[in-house]
Amino acid sequence: MDARGRCGYDRFVMVEAESPPAAEPITAEPMPPLATAGPPAAEAGGVLTVDLAALAANWRMLGSRATPSECGAVVKADGYGCGIGPVCAALARAGCRTFFVADLAEARAARAVLPDQAIYVLNGLLPGTGPAFAEIGARPVIGSLVELAEWDAFCAASGWRGGAALHVDTGMNRLGLSPEEAVALAPRVRTGNHGITLLMSHLVAAQTPEHPLNATQIAMFRELRAHYRGIPSSLANSSGIFLPAGAHGDLVRPGAALYGINPTPGRPNPMHPVVRLQARIVHVRTVPRGATVGYDATWTARRPSRIAVAAIGYADGFPRALSASDERPGAEAIVAGRRCPLAGRISMDLLAIDVTRLPEDVCRRGDLVTLIGEGIDLDTVGASAGTIGYEVLARLGRRFHRSYRGEG
Numbered sequence: 001m002d003a004r005g006r007c008g009y010d011r012f013v014m015v016e017a018e019s020p021p022a023a024e025p026i027t028a029e030p031m032p033p034l035a036t037a038g039p040p041a042a043e044a045g046g047v048l049t050v051d052l053a054a055l056a057a058n059w060r061m062l063g064s065r066a067t068p069s070e071c072g073a074v075v076k077a078d079g080y081g082c083g084i085g086p087v088c089a090a091l092a093r094a095g096c097r098t099f100f101v102a103d104l105a106e107a108r109a110a111r112a113v114l115p116d117q118a119i120y121v122l123n124g125l126l127p128g129t130g131p132a133f134a135e136i137g138a139r140p141v142i143g144s145l146v147e148l149a150e151w152d153a154f155c156a157a158s159g160w161r162g163g164a165a166l167h168v169d170t171g172m173n174r175l176g177l178s179p180e181e182a183v184a185l186a187p188r189v190r191t192g193n194h195g196i197t198l199l200m201s202h203l204v205a206a207q208t209p210e211h212p213l214n215a216t217q218i219a220m221f222r223e224l225r226a227h228y229r230g231i232p233s234s235l236a237n238s239s240g241i242f243l244p245a246g247a248h249g250d251l252v253r254p255g256a257a258l259y260g261i262n263p264t265p266g267r268p269n270p271m272h273p274v275v276r277l278q279a280r281i282v283h284v285r286t287v288p289r290g291a292t293v294g295y296d297a298t299w300t301a302r303r304p305s306r307i308a309v310a311a312i313g314y315a316d317g318f319p320r321a322l323s324a325s326d327e328r329p330g331a332e333a334i335v336a337g338r339r340c341p342l343a344g345r346i347s348m349d350l351l352a353i354d355v356t357r358l359p360e361d362v363c364r365r366g367d368l369v370t371l372i373g374e375g376i377d378l379d380t381v382g383a384s385a386g387t388i389g390y391e392v393l394a395r396l397g398r399r400f401h402r403s404y405r406g407e408g
Contacts, residue, residue, distance in 0.1 A: 037083060037402040044401035045311025045349070047278045047368060050082045053406025054272035056094035058258050061270065063095075066241050066252040072098035072234070074255030076106055076122065077394040081317070082259060082275060086404050089113045091258075093407065100253055104129060107138040120165050120198065124175065130154030134162060139197065141165040143175035145185075148194070155195060163197035165234075168224055170201040170217040179220060186227035199225065199233045203247065206239035207265050218246045225249075238263040261389045262379050269377070276373030277318075277396065279310035279333070281365055284355070293352050294344025298325035305343070305356045308335065308363050313349040317395030318371065319385035320346045331384055334370035336362040 041047055063071030073096045079087030088099060088110050098118045101107050104126075107119050118139060125133070125140040125147045131154075133140055142148045142164050151164055166189070169176030177185070189196050201221050205211035218235070225233050233249040238257035240247045242264050254263075262269035287293060287301050310333070314320040323345040324330030330342040333353045343354040355363045363369075372381055378389035385392065 035086060035404045037086075037404075038398060038400050041401040041403070044399065045280050045282070046316055046400040047280075047403060048082075048396060048400040049276040049278070049373075049403045049405060050086065051272070051274050051276075051405050052086060052090040054260070054274045055082075055087065055258055056090050056406070058260070058271050058274070059091055059094050059096060059254070062238070062241055062252070062254045062257060066236070066248050069236075069248040070098065070251045072096065072100060072251050072253045073258060074100045074122075074237075074253050075110060076100065076102035076255070078106070078109075080256065080259045080390070081394045081396040083402060083404070084109045085113050090407065092117060098251060098253075100255075101138075104132050104136065104138065107133075107136050111136050111138065118163075118197075124167075125151055125164075130158070130160070134158060134160045137162055139163045139165060141167045141175075141200065142196075143167040143169075144177060145181060148185075152194060161195055163195050165198035165200050166196045166228075166231075168199065168201050168221075170220045170224075171204045171213055172202050174202075176201065179224060182224055183227055189228065190230070196228075196231055198251065199228045199231050200249075200253075201235050203235060203237055203240045203243075206237055206243055206247070207263070209243060214243060214247070218243075221249070222246065256390050256393070259393055260378060261393065262377075265379075269379070273373065273377060275378070275393065275396075277371045277400075278368040278373075279312040279351070279371055281308050281363065281367045281369060282311045282350075283309040283365060284363055285309070292344070294323075295347060296345060298323070298327075299344035300326050301343075303356070305354055306358075306360070306363075307343055308340075308353045308355045308369070310351050310353060310369060311349065312371070313347050313351055315348045316397040316399055317392070318346060318351070319381075319387065319392065319395075321385040321387070322346060322381070331371070331381065332376065334374045334376065335367075339375075340369075 073091045075084050075087050078084050100120045103123050107121050110119050120139045120141050122141050124143045167176040168182040205213045221235050234251040235249045236247045236252040238254040241252050257263040257271050260271050260274040285307050287305050289303050291301050293299050312318050322331035324342040332339045332341055340353050340355050343352040378393055382389035382392045
């Protein structure tokens, strides 16, 4: 049974994973901005462009791969840094009916544009917050017997019947009831009035298809589902959608892949890129051979050099770990269509780019350069910073001018 009541218990047949399908075509011509957020573009140090048509195309492709399971969407962390309101609205227009957020504040923001869709709060029920869930019409993801007892007491006292998910830990060792607790609880849930609308767990190593934990968790969750017949189930995250169909359950809940992150590391990325980050040049200067650039003098000009200074830094979520030094290269920027290396440390509000190889008239104060996009993808930026594209995307700051394109 899916999150809206359709039965589907016969779908757990292990099959060989297929190669990622090609991303579905989207409109090739650039579309005018639908909306903006943040400071005006002319006043902002950076511009973050979010392609809502690409976002919706990613959701449809993932849903097609998971058919006949329902495809939900994880929109936590402000829609992975893209803006929870526009992201939710675009996905709802594309047909998404079930959304996942981290906390009540995000649930409120999502509900503002989602009048009828189911909204699950992954971090669960904080003490005394039952009335807030009822006010918003959101559903807590219950992860302990203590939470369940408080939720039951609130529902009994208030008459609220808005539903909740039950989270079972099958290997993450983070949130969730133990499998033993879940099995013992099952008869009470089936015969009582707990209002459980979803049974869920979370894959530990879905990005590594050959990891033995995948088969262990899929088998464990299949056994748990047998105790909760009649209640929809959800196990697969973005990468889990690319595992055998036994991982899908009745509802898949992609997150990072929606926003262009590769759900199949080591293989071609089947997702459309969704974001482009550009930074504004505020100064272009010449430094002599032997001069240093930036804090701690870690980068030295090996020849007379032209340096473009852009108004973006780690306060905007662009990682300091992408800094360049004499010992190691840092990130790159696309300037006038060419890749140029960073020079020196990324500071709180600024970074420097070595544009010596460019003609003098193509890099000027006020120009925009690209830090993410035009061939520099989120996964590459994350790897260069010693982290993952998820972290880079989710940390992109609100000082940017945000431009939304496409309708989803």
